[in-house]
Amino acid sequence: MPALSSTMTEGKIVEWLKKPGDKVGRGESVLVVESDKADMDVESFNEGYLAAVLMPAGSTAPVGETIGLIVETEAEIAEAQAKGGGAGGASPAPSPEAVSSPPAAAAPAPAAAVAAPVAAAPAPVPAAAPAPVVSDGRLVASPRAKKLASQMGVNLASVRGSGPNGRIQAEDVERAAGRPVSVPRVGEGTTAAIVAGAGAPAVPTAQAGNSFGAPGETVAFNTLQAAVNRNMEASLAVPCFRVGYTITTDKLDVFYKQVKPKGVTMTALLAKAVAVTLARHPQVNAATTAAGMAYPADVNVAVAVAMEDGGLITPVLRQADRTDLYEMSRQWADLVKRSRSKQLQPEEYSTGTFTLSNLGMFGVDRFDAILPPGTGAILAVAASRPTVVAGKDGSISVKRQMQVNLTADHRVIYGADGAAFLKDLAELIETRPESLAV
Secondary structure, three states: OOOOOOOOOEEEEEEEOOOOOOEEOOOOEEEEEEOOOOEEEEEOOOOEEEEEEOOOOOOEEEOOOEEEEEEOOHHHHHHHHHHHOOOOOOOOOOOHHHHHOOOOOOOOOOEEEEEOOOOOOOOOOOOOEOOOEOOOOOEOEOHHHHHHHHHHOOOHHHOOEOOHHHOEOHHHHHHHOOOOOOOOOOOOHHHHHHHOOOOOOOOOOOOOOOOOOOOOOOOOOOHHHHHHHHHHHHHOOOOEEEEEEEEEOHHHHHHHHHHHHHOOOHHHHHHHHHHHHHHHOHHHHOEEEOOEEEOOOOOOEEEOEEOOOOOEEOOEEOOOOOOOHHHHHHHHHHHHHHHHOOOOOHHHOOOOOEEEEEOHHHOOOOOOOOOOOOOOEEEEEEEEEEEEEEOOOOOEEEEEEEEEEEEEEOOOOOHHHHHHHHHHHHHHHHHOHHHHHO
């Protein structure tokens, strides 16, 4: 299966785009695989015919596993099917020899193994491509999209897919049915409304943005959720501490209203503020490694985004301290769009040096975030709210304030480091937010 990160060991077969007996061209997509964070097309390294599918759609295979056989001529199909254990998805499991056998390029064999390449990347595709039809007449759609289409009475043939190669996603079905996408997107437009004080937070239309089963059901973790679970369990071994700070956002709100018409999002504004402050506090941008404390050359801010099928992904704004605010907003819009259709490249979600998690759109007043493995700190940002504040002279006034909480790895970041970082972040946001656009 295509490996999307150094920790990935297996992937789920979402859909076979070819069936046994179909002709396959070199470089042509044969199947779609769901890895930790993305759906990726697996291309054939050989030209010929798909002789056998050793693992049907829905199966999970480890990296390097043989999942199908490709032969050079039609005459070899029957022989390959006999060796592979069958012709298609209902075939029994392959023999140990078939599973462990190397691809044809490594040793002479009558069939080329469609195995898990260590790394593969999907080619960019138009976001609104027509719904594709594979050779047997089936539409290419995710399992959840098919389920939703059935429930909503939507004809998939009329839906334009936004996934890889035009694959229909669940959100495409919702749009076709005239319903709003059910997932509140962390770090998108709703965030701006809350932090900037543009009204009351919208009530989510789905349970916490995840795809849960009906009451009484037990739903297995999908590949992304399982990857998140492993990361969270790894975080338990890290000695963390937490420190909070209250930041007044009145000036930030005013500045945001000025730049919002130019395409600037509140997420980009907060990420920029965090990145500029991190550049002055390299200790908070550092992380613990086996060799000691690693200080990255760049400030790469990862921002948590809720995924439709459950779990989280963290698109990365690279060199955020040096990127123009307006360019950063354009980058963020592109990253979020592609993360929804699982089209992010590994370096676009796995290279963060610091993480930002924003739940302000839900109206929460404070929360603590769990530290992602491989980084030194994560900042939890809550909603900005009108608050009665007492001045130093005893006067009373109403100001908009938000609570931010830093979770840090105590092996590399000490309490004084975290406190100094938050103090400078607050000073930047409260007194000179306009400098973020310079």
